[in-house]
């Protein structure tokens with residue numbers, strides 16, 4: 045059976061059409077979602093680490109710190125653990141470009157007649173969606189910890205997780221475009237990701253650290269992403285003043301307590317910078 | 331579009347690429363016409379992939395000029411990319427996606443109008459005989475199937491020129507033959523120009539023209555027939571009851587003859603047509619006749635001083651599938 049010849053396309057040579065670029069970004073985004081949905085084991089293993097932290101550290105510390113007005117350390121940790129889960133997944137997703145390179149698919153993307161910015165944005169959007177989803181799955185643990193959820197709170201959490209995920213995925217993309225080999229990936233995880241998480245306030249309060257460590261926590265973008273998440277969660281809990289004092293959720297900068305709006309604005313600025321760096325990194329690749 | 335030959339769709343002038351002191355491609359020039367199947371034949375490291383990469387805008391020439399489909403590769407890389415299809419030497423599929431998803435991804439990146447995507451997917455899959463695998467994950471494909479899917483993908487956006495870097499590397503003979511059927515049918519149906527590189531002599535025979543490249547230079551460029559004709563005449567070897575007498579008789583008749591182990595070797599224009607006259611001229615009973623036409627192997631040997639078989643190890647195909655061993 046001989047079918048009709050393919051319709052021939054006349055090359056017009058026009059270079060950039062916005063609608064096509066948006067389609068490209070959407071497609072790259074969709075690919076990330078498909079891959080996430082297909083790797084159930086990764087979703088599961090993504091849960092194990094935070095749960096371990098929550099159980100081991102949460103219960104261990106709760107014994108040590110004790111309960112203040114019905115509020116314990118596990119509840120303090122819970123938003124931080126969600127943030128940790130989001131950030132880890134986000135950086136992993138952004139850095140999956142290293143795998144794309146290793147398996148050749150990156151070339152398929154790079155030779156396409158599209159702008160590199162569309163590709164970088166799609167990768168960031170996809171990774172961020174996946175990371176926010178992974179963080180949101182953590183909410184199933186809330187009843188076990190005794191954290192009270194409302195519909196509004198869940199929406200607030202998803203919004204904040206998305207913002208944090210966008211910033212960190214873009215950061216991951218940026219880093220990935222600057223490392224050539226798989227080994228570099230391990231190094232980045234050890235040298236960047238873990239210190240950033242530990243110095244973000246995700247796992248313990250930042251208010252009694254020595255001066256130089258305090259400086260590090262304040263230049264860590266994650267600090268400003270973790271605090272709002274904890275603030276909205278705490279705001280929805282029935283927390284007496286004693287507990288609020290014992291488990292502070294806010295960040296102080298130059299002697300001022302930052303408002304949630306300021307913190308979000310800081311994260312938005314970081315996200316903008318990381319996205320710009322990611323696009324630049326992608327444009328320079330190969 | 332011009333149908334069948336005539337207009338040049340690729341023009342290469344004094345193209346050069348250096349890596350530091352090393353010159354990988356050394357001032358090559360050639361044209362490829364619309365609808366032509368053009369083969370680059372050369373040993374490992376000859377500069378085939380480097381040339382293809384420059385033609386496809388993936389590498390910048392150190393010097394020289396290239397236009398593809400009427401666009402200068404340096405000035406209008408995106409326009410060039412929209413008009414070409416590419417199959418790399420190494421696999422570039424996403425194995426965690428299905429065949430259809432890989433093709434759809436490509437369609438969007440290459441701006442295939444949304445309304446046409448499904449139809450084209452069906453069409454290109456049919457072309458490479460993978461229609462029944464449309465919804466299967468690529469990780470479940472054999473090496474040959476993956477290769478054919480890559481070719482199908484390169485055709486999604488109806489390129490004017492299809493670049494294939496060692497398209498049959500690692501494929502068994504049947505699959506190679508199938509793939510060549512695909513490529514030739516495609517040229518037939520869509521008048522697409524095909525530029526390919528290969529190690530395989532028998533494969534180069536399918537090409538309309540062959541450029542033999544060695545150490546970054548084109549050492550010969552012509553049709554397979556002309557290339558073979560250029561390196562010399564056919565030879566006919568005769569085994570007779572009295573070789574000495576036969577040689578003497580043939581020399582008297584004006585033939586160029588030399589004595590070889592099995593008898594007399596005669597150099598003639600067209601071996602098959604000369605056989606009857608030779609037997610008659612020899613004057614002694616002829617026991618056996620062997621006609622030899624120069625092959626591309628002879629041509630290659632002539633121009634590069636090497637056998638292509640010794641230049642390329644058959645072990646290479648392992649590489650294509652090696653990717654599978656390294657999955658997440």
Ligand SMILES: Nc1ncnc2c1ncn2[C@@H]1O[C@H](COP(=O)(O)OP(=O)(O)OP(=O)(O)O)[C@@H](O)[C@H]1O
Pocket residue numbers: 349354372373374375376377378379380381419
């Ligand atoms: N990025 C690079 N840096 C340095 N040298 C390079 C680079 N790419 C290619 N070369 C060199 O250029 C020469 C030509 O390489 P190329 O890949 O074009 O060969 P090829 O003809 O495609 O060989 P093969 O049949 O093995 O694929 C080789 O000697 C190679 O070592």
Ligand SMILES: [Mg+2]
Pocket residue numbers: 378379380419495
């Ligand atoms: Mg090569």
